[in-house]
Amino acid sequence: MKKTWWKEAVVYQVYWRSFYDSDGDGYGDLQGLMEKLDYIQHLGVNVIWLNPCYQSPDKDNGYDISDYYQIMDKAGNMKTWETLLHEVHKRDMKLIMDLVVNHTSDQHPWFLESRSSKDNPKRDWYIWRDKPNNWRSYFTPSAWEFDETTGQYYFHSFAIEQPDLNWKNPEVREAIYEMMRFWLDKGIDGFRLDAIALLAKPDGFPDAANPNDIRYLTNHPGLHDYLKEMNEKVFRHYDIFTVGEVAFVTPEEGLKYVAEDRQELHTLFHFEVCDEMPSWDPLRFKQIQKRWYEALWGKGWNSQFLNNHDHTRQVTRYGNDQEYRMESAKLLATMLHTLPGIPYIYQGEEIGMTGVRFPSIEDYNDIAMKNKYAEEVAKGRDPQEVLESLQPLSRDNSRTPMQWEDSEQAGFTTGTPWIKINPNYKTINVKQALADPNSVYHYYRKLIQLRKERLEMVYGTFCDYTENEPYIYAYTREWEGQRLLVVLNHCDHANHYELPKALTATNRQLLLTNYQDVQETGNTLHMRPHEARIYELE
Numbered sequence: 001m002k003k004t005w006w007k008e009a010v011v012y013q014v015y016w017r018s019f020y021d022s023d024g025d026g027y028g029d030l031q032g033l034m035e036k037l038d039y040i041q042h043l044g045v046n047v048i049w050l051n052p053c054y055q056s057p058d059k060d061n062g063y064d065i066s067d068y069y070q071i072m073d074k075a076g077n078m079k080t081w082e083t084l085l086h087e088v089h090k091r092d093m094k095l096i097m098d099l100v101v102n103h104t105s106d107q108h109p110w111f112l113e114s115r116s117s118k119d120n121p122k123r124d125w126y127i128w129r130d131k132p133n134n135w136r137s138y139f140t141p142s143a144w145e146f147d148e149t150t151g152q153y154y155f156h157s158f159a160i161e162q163p164d165l166n167w168k169n170p171e172v173r174e175a176i177y178e179m180m181r182f183w184l185d186k187g188i189d190g191f192r193l194d195a196i197a198l199l200a201k202p203d204g205f206p207d208a209a210n211p212n213d214i215r216y217l218t219n220h221p222g223l224h225d226y227l228k229e230m231n232e233k234v235f236r237h238y239d240i241f242t243v244g245e246v247a248f249v250t251p252e253e254g255l256k257y258v259a260e261d262r263q264e265l266h267t268l269f270h271f272e273v274c275d276e277m278p279s280w281d282p283l284r285f286k287q288i289q290k291r292w293y294e295a296l297w298g299k300g301w302n303s304q305f306l307n308n309h310d311h312t313r314q315v316t317r318y319g320n321d322q323e324y325r326m327e328s329a330k331l332l333a334t335m336l337h338t339l340p341g342i343p344y345i346y347q348g349e350e351i352g353m354t355g356v357r358f359p360s361i362e363d364y365n366d367i368a369m370k371n372k373y374a375e376e377v378a379k380g381r382d383p384q385e386v387l388e389s390l391q392p393l394s395r396d397n398s399r400t401p402m403q404w405e406d407s408e409q410a411g412f413t414t415g416t417p418w419i420k421i422n423p424n425y426k427t428i429n430v431k432q433a434l435a436d437p438n439s440v441y442h443y444y445r446k447l448i449q450l451r452k453e454r455l456e457m458v459y460g461t462f463c464d465y466t467e468n469e470p471y472i473y474a475y476t477r478e479w480e481g482q483r484l485l486v487v488l489n490h491c492d493h494a495n496h497y498e499l500p501k502a503l504t505a506t507n508r509q510l511l512l513t514n515y516q517d518v519q520e521t522g523n524t525l526h527m528r529p530h531e532a533r534i535y536e537l538e
């Protein structure tokens, strides 16, 4: 496995519409992001992942693109974007753009042409059939929408406003590759590839045995041919890195996307945790980590994340966001930055921001949640019970505005925010975090700095010594004779951990912990609630 800049990356995800509003319209924007670049750089990260900011009617917060070559008015304009890229590079950071090529907006000129008539030259750029099959989409009861003009149905894996492109059509592929080169030639450093496992569709669209298990939307034959062609025609000609959003794959299937010798994608996000593990399940998490390590190590590169703009905040979902919020936020960070793979920090995670519970469905924006709410209430279910069932995993949990200070609107905007701010901004905010040397923020800084000094955290082998332990997670990373030991007590109670013989090194040096005053030197570690430690073993 050769060393590369992207394998050593720590990525910070910016959901720009919730990051910082520079012009008071209630939406974050690219100018606002530019004004906060020093804050991001100070954290020590070296790559920024920018959620989609292309022209869009914004039905799915930018994931419904109507013009790949323009910047969304809410976000700014191309000149602002070019200045942003320059400012990012000036600070020795890199920028990867989120790119949606499985579908476009239904307002994209390509689709407007395609839907205009059955013999339009772009008819075959999308997927049209005389009748639907029984598939659901991610966001609607049916993946097919009837179009009056031509009396056919078009296919959409997500919202009605997001028609899927027909990747079987070489004209579509070439148009996408040309657009990718446009952005790469501007100097970006890679892509996060949205829903990339959905590009291929099965011949004939057979009915699903269970329409509610939407795996049928992904990973069909032909997909890897598209990714190989994408790499051959675009990616390999640039010094970039790509990360594919790849739902519903096992480690063995995931390897097909990222094995270096397959020349498809550089890395992936899998969702065996965030899509398939609703709450913390330590033994299952350890098994997932072990299986992905064994499948990929030495062949392909993984990612580590527990939240993003689609998945609720990790300290709420997988940690403790109450009495041990700070210790828990630091423990989860320690785990993500010491497990094998590129760690991703979702904006606000570095100050321990939490999930939210808004009192009314009117306070929510997420199209996925609002569609599901309407679908369930239409079945006659009690609206309050439906709301409460959807709140914990609503994507809006992670989309509330960044909490910069305890002043009005958390310092996010001088206007009315597009979505309500989490009421706990009074105590959880950047200003407070910067001032507190023991804050989650400063812990992230130390962790990221440690990663730069200890390449075992990047390239080291991984060995879990606690596969059957429900609370203690103890593992090593070893590289070129250097060995780190990570010990985590993911629990609201204290636990002790008897170091196995293999770990009772002649001596060990504590490099980082989320508690002060760690004294003990023996081979029984007394771990306090949500305590995390990183040792160097000699």
Ligand code: ISL
Residues within 6 Å of the ligand: 060, 063, 064, 100, 138, 158, 194, 195, 245, 247, 271, 274, 275, 309, 310, 311
């Ligand atoms: O949110 C999810 C379910 O928990 C994810 O599975 C997600 O919906 C899916 O993986 C695709 O997400 C991506 O494409 C969507 C967009 O709404 C998401 O924000 C984006 O991350 C359609 O473009």
